[in-house]
Amino acid sequence: MADYEYTHVSDDEKLNIANHLLLSAPPGEIRDVAKDVTKLLPAGLLSDAKLRSAMHAYNTKNCVGVMAPEGTHRVIICKEGEVDPTHYLDTKTKKVWGFDHVTQELQAQDARDAADLFVLPAEPFRLAVHQALDDYAFTQFANQGAVAVYATSPQELAIVLSTERVNLRNYWSGRWKSQWTLNLETRVLTGAIDLHVHYYEDGNLQLQSHKSTEKTLTFHDASTVGAAVVQVIRDEEHVIHSNLEDMYINMSEETFKEMRRVMPVTQTKMEWSIHAHRTAKDLGQQK
Incomplete structure (x- = not known):
């Protein structure tokens, strides 16, 4: 039997690994991950304070x-x-x-x-943007979406949109969030959209996507700022949807095709065309 060398892992290293696992937890699964991580570590190593700190970082991030x-x-x-x-x-x-x-x-x-x-003086603009995004989020995410708009200075708004879909009984979950900053003086809107999807039935697949953008808006006062913000966010989200659809098509037609292994007997790759294969049902009908 071969001899194996085991590297000693210190308690600090174990905690760093545990913290990484917690912060990397897929949408809607952080509490399950926390339970599993706690079981893997020596009793008492992940204290309540350390767990609470990791959960704080996860929730706010x-x-x-x-x-x-x-x-x-x-x-x-x-x-x-x-x-x-x-x-x-x-x-x-x-x-x-x-x-x-x-x-x-x-x-x-x-x-x-x-x-x-x-x-703050930006409050009328904050209210207008909040109302416009509430309406937009309801049409996009129904009652699963959340909107927050903060006046962080007299001339700046911070905007956050977030939604999760969690269906662990059917082995999937997903999160869509975006964070924006609007400078009311320069009328520049900067932000990023992040997507995280996890599917783990008969496998373990995760998709993460990030898109940053910067746009100059056209608005005259608080009555027109909401529509201008919504238009940019809607357009940028549409771009992500289109890119994801293109990616799915490419994965089916190219990526998975390139992953084919050589068959052991014929030493050839499986024919990719679906019409070249007969299913068991087709064969059964010919008996």
């Missing part, structure tokens, strides 16, 4: 949308809306909610009015 206690809309957990590590702005109701990063739930008993945080 991925702009997780969480249903408000009243069930009327979703609140986005992100850096732009962070009052402190356990409290987040709700830009729709102008409240601050307490948030448990491990359970991913807003705390109904830990809420306060935050109207005093929405008094």
